[in-house]
Amino acid sequence: MASGRTPLLRVAPDAVLLADEPLFRGDVRDLLDEVDRRRGTGRTLVTTPNVDQVLVLRNDEAARRAHARADLRTVDGLPIVALARLLGDHTVRRVTGADLLVACSAASAERGWRIVVTGGAPGTAVRAAERLRTQHPGADIQDVPFPDLTGGEDGGMVVERLRAIRPDVVFLCLGSPKQEAWFLRWEDALPDAVYVGAGAAVDFAAGARRRAPVLVQRLGLEWSWRLLQEPRRLAHRYLVRGPAFLLVVARSLLAARERRPDRA
Template sequence: MENRLLGNVKVNVTNRNEILSKITTRLNEKQKTVILFLNAHCYNIAQKDDIYRKHINASDFVLNDGIGVELGAKLFNFRFDENLNGTDFTPQLLEAAAISGDSIFLLGGQPGVAETAKTKLERRIPGLKIVGCSDGYFTHSQKIVEQINQSKADIVIVGMGVPLQEKWIYNHKDLIHSTLFVGVGAYIDFASERIKRAPSLLRKMRMEWLYRLLHEPKRLWKRNIGSLIFFYYIFKNKSRKKRG
């Protein structure tokens, strides 16, 4: 596994077998760990939000999500082994947790979504132990921290959107007894089936972004226009690197 810089933002070059092995080891050794995902939208936010960028760069593992960062990496003369987007990787992490006996807390989504995701995930993944869940629309973090600690969850899956979920994790992880924290964006919505994923053919063609844009145009049109902004930042940071 390598740590690389995509300009001013850290990302890991790894594959799912290697990262799952490292996560398992850290869980067994009770090493507090943060996993985040980096896509073009995240990168754009990181250029404007210094605190968010600091959290990404301080994370134990930052996994590449999508074709944007894949193309960006080539401009910085490195490449990824495979696409490790959170929506596909998180179920594999949960399957590994079911085998190892590690327990899960789901945090995020609208009221009722995490509970629905819990039911559906436990049906799909034999042996999965989801010991607690909460929506992401709370006003008192202390109560959520207490709820997670009372659940004795080993892994906290946080789906509150970027950069809120990352800031929440870093503001509270030292108060929480859990070992692994994963910022997963919309994964809890996908797991609950409140939001449908693109057909597998579109996913294989790396065009899930288009499917989501057509289904949620009001929410996602700015993000997809942001792909152009992403490459502006990539070239800007590459230019800085050359001058430096």
């Protein structure tokens, strides 16, 4: 794991490393192929680090453990992609949990994958599964209610449902780091599947929230769209914590400059 003197993001000869762990390199089709290869081979954890989660990695031990445990780490944040490009890599692409949910739903209809969606407000996963089945006729997409753990309910009931369903891919839409912490807590009891920490993907799929227009996404301004939708919840994340990413950028660029051969 990256030390205080090691930049959070750096480009190695054969990998792009975030906190010393490799990021997935490729687009959503490449990621879908990798998910296909890993189905049924064990418990695969996919994380989708965004700028806020990158900042949390600096001083949160639980977040670092989940980051190190992940099998695949796909970037959800154009600023991270842009920094990788400034460091000389053009293979890292932005692939969000919402993107992967749509792609896996299509794969369910085409290849017979069994998909589970869990998380969100009460009833959200139900609506998400219904809408995805409508959009992808023939898809096997099921919802599993997630209990209110703050009320003392046992998250083990989700494990039992998953073991009965035997899914290929499970979208844990609990928000980070809760979704990763739940996976680590119950990992040994979970059935073999690909588990994706997908945050707000269930809300987008259910129609509870609207994703930013494609142009806004491509300009890297989806954060502003989400801020307008949920100012109370997201203002601190984007307006207070977010600017600290500039320090990550500066340290990463400075470290790369110091490693250049012509400065040896």
